[in-house]
Amino acid sequence: MRHGRACLVFVVLILGLAFGHARAHAASLDDAIAHFTAGDFDETATGINEVAASGNPRAAIILQALQSGALMYSAEKKAVYIQDSDSKLFDAATGQEVAGDPPDDLDTVNINNRIRGAIDAALGGLTLVVADPGKRFDAAEAVFKSRQASALPTLEAALAKETNDRAKRALLQARAAIVLNSDASDADKLAAVDIIRQRGDQDALALLSSLPASTAAPVMAAAKAGVEAIQKRLALWDLVQNAWYGLSLGSVLLLAAIGLAITFGVMGVINMAHGEMVMVGAYVTFVVQETIRNRAPGLFDYSLAIAIPLAFLVAGFLGVLIERCIIRFLYGRPLETLLATWGLSLIMQQAVRTIFGPNNREVGNPSFMSGAFDLGGITVTYNRLWIICFSLSVFVALLGLLRFTRFGLEMRAVTQNRTMAASMGIRTSRVDALTFGLGSGIAGMAGVALSQIDNVSPNLGQGYIIDSFMVVVFGGVGNLWGTFAGAFLLGIANKFLEPFAGAVLGKIAILVFIILFIQKRPRGMFALKGRAVEA
Numbered sequence: 001m002r003h004g005r006a007c008l009v010f011v012v013l014i015l016g017l018a019f020g021h022a023r024a025h026a027a028s029l030d031d032a033i034a035h036f037t038a039g040d041f042d043e044t045a046t047g048i049n050e051v052a053a054s055g056n057p058r059a060a061i062i063l064q065a066l067q068s069g070a071l072m073y074s075a076e077k078k079a080v081y082i083q084d085s086d087s088k089l090f091d092a093a094t095g096q097e098v099a100g101d102p103p104d105d106l107d108t109v110n111i112n113n114r115i116r117g118a119i120d121a122a123l124g125g126l127t128l129v130v131a132d133p134g135k136r137f138d139a140a141e142a143v144f145k146s147r148q149a150s151a152l153p154t155l156e157a158a159l160a161k162e163t164n165d166r167a168k169r170a171l172l173q174a175r176a177a178i179v180l181n182s183d184a185s186d187a188d189k190l191a192a193v194d195i196i197r198q199r200g201d202q203d204a205l206a207l208l209s210s211l212p213a214s215t216a217a218p219v220m221a222a223a224k225a226g227v228e229a230i231q232k233r234l235a236l237w238d239l240v241q242n243a244w245y246g247l248s249l250g251s252v253l254l255l256a257a258i259g260l261a262i263t264f265g266v267m268g269v270i271n272m273a274h275g276e277m278v279m280v281g282a283y284v285t286f287v288v289q290e291t292i293r294n295r296a297p298g299l300f301d302y303s304l305a306i307a308i309p310l311a312f313l314v315a316g317f318l319g320v321l322i323e324r325c326i327i328r329f330l331y332g333r334p335l336e337t338l339l340a341t342w343g344l345s346l347i348m349q350q351a352v353r354t355i356f357g358p359n360n361r362e363v364g365n366p367s368f369m370s371g372a373f374d375l376g377g378i379t380v381t382y383n384r385l386w387i388i389c390f391s392l393s394v395f396v397a398l399l400g401l402l403r404f405t406r407f408g409l410e411m412r413a414v415t416q417n418r419t420m421a422a423s424m425g426i427r428t429s430r431v432d433a434l435t436f437g438l439g440s441g442i443a444g445m446a447g448v449a450l451s452q453i454d455n456v457s458p459n460l461g462q463g464y465i466i467d468s469f470m471v472v473v474f475g476g477v478g479n480l481w482g483t484f485a486g487a488f489l490l491g492i493a494n495k496f497l498e499p500f501a502g503a504v505l506g507k508i509a510i511l512v513f514i515i516l517f518i519q520k521r522p523r524g525m526f527a528l529k530g531r532a533v534e535a
Contacts (some may be wrong), residue, residue, distance in 0.1 A: 029056040033080045037073045052122035074103035121148030133164040140170035189219045197226035205230045237377030242495045248384040250491025251391040255446035257468035259439035261483040272342040275461025277440045281311035281447020282456045286361045301366040311444035319440025352458045363451040476524030
């Protein structure tokens with residue numbers, strides 16, 4: 001009996017403590033959110049800190065509502081609400097829906113940049129102890145950028161328990177950022193400077209460059225040395241980033257020029273409408289994506305896989321049609337061919353304007369081509385990475401076609417000596433038509449790739465036709481390896497010249513270089529061998 005009473009008393013005490021703890025949490029949260037009813041930024045900042053420190057499960061919900069502009073208050077009733085997308089009101093402290101009409105003085109809790117930083121820091125502090133290491137890393141990054149001293153106790157507690165190396169490094173950097181802007185000892189600040197210097201990015205550079213003037217001399221000297229080290233590191237990574245941009249531009253030039261290289265090499269035709277074949281491929285992509293959006297949205301990630309063969313077939317068919325109807329009557333007359341294809345390019349541009357309108361058309365990125373990732377000190381976007389892979393695969397496939405198929409053998413024979421090839425029974429007119437169709441089809445596939453990084457408009461092809469001719473002439477007419485080398489060399493050179501000379505002057509400098517180069521090597525870097533080409 002005595003044991004039963006003792007157990008009952010113990011249970012009652014436990015329930016009382018739990019109830020009292022819940023009341024204390026509620027009271028603490030009520031007191032914290034009361035600051036939001038003052039309509040003052042300083043009071044709002046105080047409320048943010050107190051809500052974050054309350055330990056209440058609703059703290060993150062309230063702060064997210066404040067961040068998104070959904071936190072409302074009534075000064076008359078001293079009440080705070082969360083408004084959902086249907087304009088329904090819910091009590092901020094309890095989450096219960098508010099019955100009846102909203103208060104007459106209902107207003108939004110306003111925020112500014114300082115308050116946004118405080119919200120980021122508070123939400124970061126609340127997320128520092130979640131189970132997902134990725135979210136812990138993002139939270140530490142938010143605290144690093146806000147440098148809110150109120151997050152330091154939470155940071156210390158999270159650091160003591162952190163086991164993930166990446167998240168722990170971010171937590172140490174966030175702690176160092178707060179220490180550098182606090183009254184910590186010089187020894188702690190020197191250690192913080194070293195941690196920030198090892199981070200080595202633009203945020204670290206900005207932090208070390210903006211220390212208060214009252215900072216001790218040893219810390220300032222260490223910060224100055226850190227700034228110099230970071231600047232050297234960033235300069236090196238800038239070179240790597242420019243090289244990456246050059247590879248990206250080179251892959252685009254390769255796609256745009258590779259079709260031109262084989263038509264120019266086999267047929268000697270200066271096709272000024274080649275850029276419009278690129279444009280056709282881009283508009284085929286637009287039509288495919290619009291059809292999928294309207295009829296089968298779930299297939300959107302497969303839109304490019306559908307668009308690539310369609311663009312090849314449509315542009316290739318147009319190429320064969322152009323060769324049979326126009327080009328074959330102008331062989332041996334380069335000036336007339338140039339003028340005819342230039343006029344054709346204007347007709348095709350106007351036709352596209354008539355059908356699709358003059359404005360840019362939206363072409364979306366599939367999910368696997370969206371976003372970016374950091375590699376060392378550079379940012380790599382998925383769409384450009386996929387385009388590089390795509391251009392290399394097209395190049396390898398074309399090499400295989402030329403090397404291992406009968407059509408490729410005939411095409412190489414016509415390129416080297418047209419008269420001898422014809423005397424051996426090769427139908428050169430058929431080879432010409434198929435070659436022009438192949439070059440146009442590859443240009444159409446280039447348009448699919450360009451639609452992911454450029455505006456889809458009637459003028460899309462015009463931005464690449466001159467660069468494509470420069471690539472072909474520089475690399476060697478009709479030589480695919482020359483086109484490959486020329487595309488990437490010119491792409492990288494362009495990106496390294498742009499920071500110093502600007503985009504326009506950079507292109508002019510490259511054009512002048514190519515003019516001087518072909519004075520010494522008229523057939524380009526990799527000249528074809530054969531009786532006809534050497535005649």
